[in-house]
Structure formats: structure tokens, C-alpha cells
Amino acid sequence: MERTPTGDRRRRRQVLGGIGAVGITALAGCLEGSGMPAGSTDEEVDDDDAADVNDGPPTVERSIPEAYSIDRLNEESMSGGPGPDGIPSIDDPRFTAADDPPANLDGGDPVFGVEFDGEAKAYPQYILVWHEIVNDVVGDESVAVTYCPLTGTAQGFYRGASEFGVSGRLINSNLVMFDRGTDSWWPQMLPVGISGPHEGAYLEEFQVIWTTWDRWRDQYPETTVLTEETGHARDYGSDPYGEYNPPSGYYDNERTLFPPLASDDRFPRKEVVIGARNADGAMAVPKDALRERTVIEGTVDGTPYATVYDEALDTGYVYRNPDDTSVEPDGDTFLVDGETHAPDALPLDREIGFDAMWFAWYGYYPSTEVHE
Amino acid sequence: MDTRLAGKLRPRSRIAETAAATRLVLRRNDSVAVAGLVLVGYLTAFLWAVGDLSVRPDMPAGLLIVDDPLWRVFDRTGPATFEAIAIVDTGVARLLFSPGNLLLGGFVAGLVGLNLAMSYLAVVQPAACGLGTGSGLLASMPALLAGTVCCGPVVLLVLGIQASGLLLTMFTWLLPLGIGLLFVSLIYVAGKIDVSGSAHG
Numbered sequence: 001m002e003r004t005p006t007g008d009r010r011r012r013r014q015v016l017g018g019i020g021a022v023g024i025t026a027l028a029g030c031l032e033g034s035g036m037p038a039g040s041t042d043e044e045v046d047d048d049d050a051a052d053v054n055d056g057p058p059t060v061e062r063s064i065p066e067a068y069s070i071d072r073l074n075e076e077s078m079s080g081g082p083g084p085d086g087i088p089s090i091d092d093p094r095f096t097a098a099d100d101p102p103a104n105l106d107g108g109d110p111v112f113g114v115e116f117d118g119e120a121k122a123y124p125q126y127i128l129v130w131h132e133i134v135n136d137v138v139g140d141e142s143v144a145v146t147y148c149p150l151t152g153t154a155q156g157f158y159r160g161a162s163e164f165g166v167s168g169r170l171i172n173s174n175l176v177m178f179d180r181g182t183d184s185w186w187p188q189m190l191p192v193g194i195s196g197p198h199e200g201a202y203l204e205e206f207q208v209i210w211t212t213w214d215r216w217r218d219q220y221p222e223t224t225v226l227t228e229e230t231g232h233a234r235d236y237g238s239d240p241y242g243e244y245n246p247p248s249g250y251y252d253n254e255r256t257l258f259p260p261l262a263s264d265d266r267f268p269r270k271e272v273v274i275g276a277r278n279a280d281g282a283m284a285v286p287k288d289a290l291r292e293r294t295v296i297e298g299t300v301d302g303t304p305y306a307t308v309y310d311e312a313l314d315t316g317y318v319y320r321n322p323d324d325t326s327v328e329p330d331g332d333t334f335l336v337d338g339e340t341h342a343p344d345a346l347p348l349d350r351e352i353g354f355d356a357m358w359f360a361w362y363g364y365y366p367s368t369e370v371h372e
Numbered sequence: 373m374d375t376r377l378a379g380k381l382r383p384r385s386r387i388a389e390t391a392a393a394t395r396l397v398l399r400r401n402d403s404v405a406v407a408g409l410v411l412v413g414y415l416t417a418f419l420w421a422v423g424d425l426s427v428r429p430d431m432p433a434g435l436l437i438v439d440d441p442l443w444r445v446f447d448r449t450g451p452a453t454f455e456a457i458a459i460v461d462t463g464v465a466r467l468l469f470s471p472g473n474l475l476l477g478g479f480v481a482g483l484v485g486l487n488l489a490m491s492y493l494a495v496v497q498p499a500a501c502g503l504g505t506g507s508g509l510l511a512s513m514p515a516l517l518a519g520t521v522c523c524g525p526v527v528l529l530v531l532g533i534q535a536s537g538l539l540l541t542m543f544t545w546l547l548p549l550g551i552g553l554l555f556v557s558l559i560y561v562a563g564k565i566d567v568s569g570s571a572h573g
Contacts (some may be wrong), residue, residue: 037483081451082449082452083450083451086450087449090454231456231469232438232455232456233436233459233469233470234456235428235459235466235468237431238423238426240423278558
């Protein structure tokens with residue numbers, strides 16, 4: 001099947017009705033958000049302006065901990081069962097308004113929220129568990145929202161004119177993506193090219209927030225939400241691995257499909273940590289501890305960091321705090337040097353952080369500092 | 373083939389026996405019933421195991437067909453699983469209609485059904501005395517091998533087994549191995565049936 005950068009526009013036919021009552025309905029189109037993505041980091045070296053699909057995604061200069069050589073990562077790559085595109089990405093996503101969400105979306109279900117200059121979109125976990133990647137366009141930016149069920153990681157990447165697909169391979173139980181422009185392969189969590197023309201290069205990330213549908217909708221009433229009109233026949237509403245609402249199955253037990261690259265028993269394997277990494281090193285904050293204490297401070301290679309809790313979205317934000325500025329909780333806000341700030345807008349450098357299962361984070365970043 | 377080995381295996385004779393036993397299975401109502409029940413049961417379990425069949429009373433009856441269904445029939449979702457091109461909701465059950473999975477599952481289910489129907493005949497119409505129900509059990513192992521492979525490594529999560537490179541390599545061979553063993557079992561059991569016996573009505 002030939003794919004285009006903007007996705008092949010697929011129509012779907014739906015025949016609805018009970019026994020003896022049949023109708024044909026063309027499914028509705030999407031409501032696209034607009035706005036420029038914000039909050040990305042690092043210096044872009046491969047701009048996507050006038051980019052060709054064959055260029056692959058834009059890459060950036062980054063310095064983050066590399067515990068394993070590229071050769072080792074390739075050796076650790078294992079088949080998860082499906083081949084390339086056996087788990088099909090969503091290339092023509094359709095959205096609906098917040099007051100008309102998909103019928104299977106419960107208020108307590110996890111969604112992955114993306115907010116770009118006031119425009120908000122939600123990607124339900126129960127849909128992404130079948131696809132793992134959504135190649136979307138937001139405003140002028142082409143982005144990919146990605147999710148790996150086995151490591152519990154939702155991350156966003158700029159994709160330029162290219163698209164990402166699911167390779168079917170896993171490293172450290174984590175999704176390995178490929179870009180259709182250059183066929184370079186990219187482990188999601190790292191996210192460095194491990195083969196192809198972009199070997200050794202890093203993808204440019206943006207913040208994705210793991211929250212619940214109720215919480216996201218309350219904070220962003222104008223949000224749109226991804227629908228089940230994905231162009232693929234899947235049993236949406238059932239999850240092959242377990243459930244998050246409430247947690248059960250794979251998401252709530254100690255089993256992993258593959259042995260982690262490195263192990264540490266400080267926390268249960270599936271304990272959710274908020275992980276961040278940059279030139280200073282890698283750090284992890286257990287989400288339960290953050291919920292309890294609302295501010296957690298620590299250092300990475302001697303540099304102070306502060307992670308603050310956002311109760312409204314049940315998420316955390318990681319800030320580099322080199323001057324060791326005082327950060328104190330003040331209700332739903334935080335006092336920084338006596339000034340009140342929202343948790344996502346402290347006057348410090350915010351790092352991209354994302355939820356991850358402890359075993360996966362430690363497996364990739366065994367040098368990680370733990371702040372709790 | 374070595375003459376002595378060929379003489380021992382009697383390949384032509386074995387094929388003729390198997391064909392005759394198959395015809396006998398199809399002539400008798402009781403053995404057809406056994407084969408049919410096993411086929412339907414195995415196919416149902418197979419489709420449930422690959423995720424194509426589920427109980428979904430919460431979904432209203434309906435039919436959804438993806439775009440360009442014919443072009444997507446042969447898209448693979450795993451080493452031995454294929455893309456669904458339609459969702460059929462009955463109000464009770466949901467079927468992801470994947471012609472590839474249905475054909476593959478139906479083929480394996482047919483082989484299992486034939487095996488067990490022959491095992492049934494071997495008991496009620498044995499060529500020699502002393503045949504037990506062990507031949508039916510013989511067919512169940514390759515049936516399981518052929519069935520579990522379609523779930524891919526995810527089945528390891530259910531079993532609580534961590535995957536290794538060797539185990540994953542084995543997975544890709546389980547389906548052909550299972551089908552091969554089903555044929556071997558079929559030929560073995562066919563030789564235990566008295567095909568000259570009278571057919572039941």
C-alpha cells in the first residue's frame with residue numbers, strides 16, 4: 001500500500017443497525033487543531049522547511065547519556081511478533097470535539113495530551129495501544145505522537161515531511177520506530193537513530209502529557225480528541241495487554257516480555273516514574289512520591305533540579321534549577337523566589353519529561369539519578 | 373529414497389489409506405459430526421486467540437468495512453496473522469473479519485477436525501484390537517502448536533515466560549511444525565482404521 005506524507009485519505013463505509021435495519025453512513029471528517037508546537041528543546045540542525053519526504057525526520061544535536069553502543073542496541077533488538085507496519089500507524093487521524101467524544105472513552109481512561117499555543121488535542125491510550133504512532137499535522141508542524149504499551153511511554157517527535165511507522169522490533173521492551181523517508185530506525189525512548197542514514201542522530205521531541213480524559217477536558221474544554229475512525233479494523237475498547245482504568249494485567253504486574261537491558265529493584269518494575277535526560281545526565285522521579293510531596297528536588301551531576309506536581313492533570317514538570325532557586329508549594333501553584341507560578345510555567349528551564357515504567361527507564365538509563 | 377526405508381514407510385500405501393479414511397470420515401454422519409464440531413470449536417478458539425473474536429454485548433449490531441478492503445487482505449499483522457478488513461458486531465459478539473486468518477484458522481481447524489474424527493473412527497472401527505484414545509491426544513499437541521503461534525510472543529506474557537532470541541525464532545517455526553505434525557498424525561491414525569467396515573447412516 002502506498003502512503004503519502006499526509007496520509008492516504010481513506011473513506012470508510014459503515015453499515016449500522018439492528019437485525020433487518022441496515023444503513024450506510026460515510027464517516028465524518030476530522031477537526032484539525034492549529035498552532036505551533038512549543039516546549040521543544042535543543043538546536044535544530046536539519047530543518048523541515050521545504051523538506052523532502054526522503055530526507056527523513058528533522059534531527060537535532062543532543063548530548064544525553066548513552067549507556068549502550070549502537071551496535072549493542074542493534075544486537076538487543078528483538079521481534080515483538082509483527083513485521084514493519086504490522087502494527088499500523090494512524091496516518092489520517094480524525095478528531096472530534098470534547099463534547100462528542102468516542103463512545104468507548106471513559107472519563108478515567110488515560111489520554112496523551114498535546115497543547116500547542118492554546119490548541120489542544122487528546123490521543124486516547126485505548127486507541128493508540130493498537131497503533132502506537134499517530135502521524136499528525138498541527139498547524140504548520142508535522143508531528144508524531146507515539147506510545148509504547150510495554151514501557152508505558154508516550155512521547156512526541158517532529159517528523160518533517162516524513163512519517164514514522166512501527167518496525168515490529170523492540171529494544172528493552174521499547175518500541176522501535178522507523179521513518180518512511182530514509183528507513184532509519186529509532187528506539188522511542190532514546191531517541192537516537194540506530195540504523196540507516198540517520199544513525200547516531202537524535203530526533204527532536206516535544207512534551208506529551210499522560211493524563212486522563214476528564215482531567216484533560218477540564219483543563220482544555222476546547223480540546224479535540226482522536227476518534228476510532230483510524231482506517232483500520234481493530235477491537236477498540238479491548239486492550240491486548242490489560243487495563244489502566246483500573247490497572248490490571250501487564251500494566252499492573254511484574255512480568256515483562258523481554259529481560260530489561262539493566263535491572264534495579266528499588267521500585268516495582270511497573271512503577272511509574274517521570275524521566276528526563278539531557279547533557280547533565282538522566283533523572284527519574286517516582287510519580288507516587290511526587291503526588292504526595294508536590295515538589296521534589298535533587299541533583300543531576302551536581303546541578304539542582306526541581307520537579308513539581310500538577311494536580312489538575314496528575315502530571316509533573318521537570319525544571320533545571322542551576323541557581324538552586326527556592327521552589328515552594330502554594331496550593332495549586334508554586335512560589336519561586338516569592339512569586340506565584342502555575343506548575344507548568346515556573347521561571348526556570350523546563351526539560352521534556354515523560355512517564356515511563358521503572359524497568360524501562362532504568363534499563364535504558366542505568367546511570368539515572370532518582371529523586372524522591 | 374532408500375528402498376528398505378521406502379518399503380517400511382510404504383508412502384503410496386499410506387497416502388491411499390489416508391485418502392480412504394478421509395472418505396470414510398466424510399461418508400459417516402457420526403464422524404462428520406465429530407469433525408464439524410471440532411472444526412467449529414477449534415476455529416472459534418483460534419479466532420479468539422488471535423483477537424478476531426470477542427464477546428462485546430456493549431456494542432450495537434453493525435458492520436464496518438475498511439477502505440480498499442481487497443488490497444489489504446494480504447497485509448500481515450504478524451508472522452501468521454493478517455489484517456482485518458471489516459468489523460462485524462452482532463450485539464453479542466464482535467468479529468474482526470480477516471480472510472487470511474479465517475482461511476488459515478479454517479485450514480488448521482479442518483486438519484484438527486479430521487484428525488479427531490479419524491481418532492473417533494479408529495476407536496469405533498479399529499483395524500486391529502488394542503487401539504486406545506491416545507491417537508486423539510496425538511493430534512492435540514500439533515493443534516496447540518499451530519494455534520498458539522498465531523498469538524505471537526504476547527502469549528508468553530500470559531504464560532509469564534520472558535522471551536529470548538531462541539524462543540522467538542522457535543515461534544516462527546511452530547505453525548509449519550504444527551501443520552506438519554497434524555499431517556503425520558493424520559497418516560498414522562488413518563492406518564488404524566478399518567476402512568472396509570460398513571458405513572453408519
